[in-house]
Amino acid sequence: MSAEGFGPNLSPSPAPGDAGVPRDTRSKPSAASGGVPDPSPTYLAHASLPPLLLPYPRKILVVIDLNGTLLYRPSRKNPSSFIERPHARRFLSYCVETFVVAIWSSAKPDNVRKMCDQLMTPEQQQKVVAIWGRDKFGLSRSDYKQRVQCYKRLSVLWSAPEVATSHPNYANGGRWSQADTVLVDDSLEKARSEPYNLIPVPEFMGDHNEPGYILPQSKANFILGYPGA
DSSP: OOSSOOOGGGOOOOOOOSTTOOOOOOBOOOGGGTOSOOOOHHHHHHHTSOOOOOSSOOOOEEEEOOBTTTEEOSOTTSTTOOEEOTTHHHHHHHHHHHSEEEEEOSSOHHHHHHHHHHHSOHHHHHHOSEEEOGGGSOOOHHHHHSOBOOOOOHHHHHHSHHHHTTSTTGGGTOOOOTTSEEEEESOTGGGTTSGGGEEEOOOOOSOTTOOSOOSOHHHHHHHHTOTTO
């Protein structure tokens, strides 16, 4: 794993959904909501540094999306009805037991909680350092109610006390950063501010026959530091 962060050698690749089923059109967020972000010069500078092999494994922060990534909501009129992606619970269970995990969805908080209640046990949820919904995107009151594009600014997550204090070396000044964080999401656009931290997955549209093994293995091996990556 890189000591400085994920860079162009891990640049995002397209993650299409089902053929012929376009993602819902969303409007741009207003200036009051922060507008459309770009990677900061500091982020790009760190991302351009060559990767270094760490002398020992270390914990990483895994930020996981819900709708389109782990499940599919077929109807907005029935937000408590979900179709789970094959192996979604197994994937979540592994992540919770192995990494530091945060859930971040653009759905409303009540619906986020319902999705998490379906996918995880109460004990697993206790191990998740943050379960965030639409209220954590800094949207204006008007944008919150509209179908605007949301952006997962990881810097906002890193600075949140409940996340910052979960760093294993927090007492000695350790903080989460682009060097030890990955975002698992079906949307390239949502990762616009930190694009090289994204692990893109195909959008899940409720296909029960999907094999479920959708994470590119070579990229997974590289990030997790497995031999032969």
